[in-house]
Amino acid sequence: MENHFANLTALETLWVGDNKLAFNLVNNSWNPPFNLKVLRIGSCSLGPLFPLWVQSQRNLEELDLANANISDTIPNWMWSTFSLVTFLNISHNNIMGKLGKVDFLTPEAVVDMSSNHFHGELPSYFNQPNFAFLDLSSNNLSGSLDQFLCSGIQPLQQLSVLNLANNNMSGDLPDCWMKWEYLVVLNLENNSLSGKIPSSLGNTYRLTSLNIRNNKLSGEIPMSLLNSKSLLIVELAENELTGRIPDSIGRNNTSLKILSLRSNKLEGEIPNEICSFSSIQVLDLADNNLSGYLPKCFTNFTVIYGQQTSNPIVLYNTIFQNIVLGSATLVTKGQFYLYSNILYLVTTIDLSNNNFSGSIPNELFSLSSLRYLNLSQNQLTGRIPNTFGEMRELESLDLSMNYLDGEIPFSLAGLSGLSLLNVSYNNLTGTIPIGSQIQTFNEFSFIGNALCGAPLPGCRPNSDATKGTNHDHDVDVPNGTDWIFVICMIVELVVGFWIMIGTLIASQQWRDAYYHVLDKMRIKLINFISLVST
Numbered sequence: 001m002e003n004h005f006a007n008l009t010a011l012e013t014l015w016v017g018d019n020k021l022a023f024n025l026v027n028n029s030w031n032p033p034f035n036l037k038v039l040r041i042g043s044c045s046l047g048p049l050f051p052l053w054v055q056s057q058r059n060l061e062e063l064d065l066a067n068a069n070i071s072d073t074i075p076n077w078m079w080s081t082f083s084l085v086t087f088l089n090i091s092h093n094n095i096m097g098k099l100g101k102v103d104f105l106t107p108e109a110v111v112d113m114s115s116n117h118f119h120g121e122l123p124s125y126f127n128q129p130n131f132a133f134l135d136l137s138s139n140n141l142s143g144s145l146d147q148f149l150c151s152g153i154q155p156l157q158q159l160s161v162l163n164l165a166n167n168n169m170s171g172d173l174p175d176c177w178m179k180w181e182y183l184v185v186l187n188l189e190n191n192s193l194s195g196k197i198p199s200s201l202g203n204t205y206r207l208t209s210l211n212i213r214n215n216k217l218s219g220e221i222p223m224s225l226l227n228s229k230s231l232l233i234v235e236l237a238e239n240e241l242t243g244r245i246p247d248s249i250g251r252n253n254t255s256l257k258i259l260s261l262r263s264n265k266l267e268g269e270i271p272n273e274i275c276s277f278s279s280i281q282v283l284d285l286a287d288n289n290l291s292g293y294l295p296k297c298f299t300n301f302t303v304i305y306g307q308q309t310s311n312p313i314v315l316y317n318t319i320f321q322n323i324v325l326g327s328a329t330l331v332t333k334g335q336f337y338l339y340s341n342i343l344y345l346v347t348t349i350d351l352s353n354n355n356f357s358g359s360i361p362n363e364l365f366s367l368s369s370l371r372y373l374n375l376s377q378n379q380l381t382g383r384i385p386n387t388f389g390e391m392r393e394l395e396s397l398d399l400s401m402n403y404l405d406g407e408i409p410f411s412l413a414g415l416s417g418l419s420l421l422n423v424s425y426n427n428l429t430g431t432i433p434i435g436s437q438i439q440t441f442n443e444f445s446f447i448g449n450a451l452c453g454a455p456l457p458g459c460r461p462n463s464d465a466t467k468g469t470n471h472d473h474d475v476d477v478p479n480g481t482d483w484i485f486v487i488c489m490i491v492e493l494v495v496g497f498w499i500m501i502g503t504l505i506a507s508q509q510w511r512d513a514y515y516h517v518l519d520k521m522r523i524k525l526i527n528f529i530s531l532v533s534t
Helices: 019-025 052-056 076-079 145-148 199-203 272-276 362-366 465-467 480-506 507-532
Strands: 013-015 038-040 061-064 086-087 105-112 117-121 134-135 140-144 162-163 168-172 185-187 193-197 209-211 216-219 233-235 258-260 282-284 289-292 315-317 323-324 327-330 333-340 348-350 357-358 372-374 377-383 396-398 401-406 421-424 429-430 450-452
Touching: 140 145, 282 327, 327 348, 327 372
Parallel strands: 013 038, 038 061, 061 086, 086 105, 105 134, 117 140, 134 162, 140 168, 162 185, 168 193, 185 209, 193 216, 209 233, 233 258, 258 282, 282 348, 289 357, 348 372, 357 377, 372 396, 377 401, 396 421, 401 429, 429 450
Antiparallel strands: 315 323, 327 333
């Protein structure tokens, strides 16, 4: 392999994929004859140590050693050998140690050190090169964000993407976002951040995706987040947020597509103003203390209503390609899934595990592009609307643990794409309608009701015939055999009564004998009572 490169002294770019050729290339004892500007050998088996021969490439501008099985600390020469690096990707290795100085990175550099084992605090000097893209997610970094974001920062940082998700960051969210007005993507999910969300965060007018899921944030949701003209994704699930959803939301022609407030402590009603989010395609308010009636304006959600198409949500132009950075963790079909590249295809409304009451609006079951709907564990009443014919994309429907009554509508049985259905533990009655999919679900999808028919046991004979078509006036009556038995019993009682009474009336002798028997019984009863009392 060394012979293949021996005469390539003018080689400036080396881009090798995951193959056997790369294995020979990365021998640590190799002394390459060239001086590269671009070295991209990610997904090659370089480890467990950093390849020493890379140190000789002092003119490197782009370095990709991602997913290379490196289980080493970053050698000191890594921080001092280079001076013009605009792209650095050492992600998805097992690199350990603390972060060193990054003076070798140029302003507006793209840096990806994610999915390693870096530990310690995020040093303040890490913001000095004024990166354009910084991904340190999925490490063991700890400490406060304040030193990194606010300490010694000059105005107007150029950073567009900051990803610190899946670390051990703690402390309050700092309030110096006015210095980071170029931010487009901010991901701080799965840390231990606390305190209130500063309203200034919603005033960074380029911010498109905000993800602070699974932290310890408290207080109310700033209206600036829900009135932002730039935000497409607001992911605040699994925190300790309180208060009500503000009434004055969506007043600034917002373009919000993803709103996830799942698993907080929100209360009160859903304001009708939420329907001003016409571009919304994911609305997740599950696991809160929300109450009241459901809005009737869901047809204002033009993407879910099928009047708009949706495109990839957040794109960032890297050296390699346009990559999708917007992501959200959603519960679909009863399980958590992380959506990123196909997030723009997901349409879901999840209002489960709240205290909503009243009937289900017909408008909610006329959203032709809705894929996932979960209204379970509420206090909803009334019948299931018979408008499923419009919901051609519906894949998952959960209405369990409510107080819904009446029959399952026939239009529900016509949904051919339905892969999850749960209407258990309601007050539903009647026969489960026959359809292309509905009989494929197991009995647990229907238990806790008064339903019958496949997949549950069959209905009683003639139950369908006797209930007719007017379900509001159906009355259960005995069948023909039961009527004959009742009539015979009544006739026998009447005949026997009049035989006895007629005999007593017609015969003096029979009357005397009858009264004599009664008198003897009376005397015996008195004697018995006297004996017992003594």
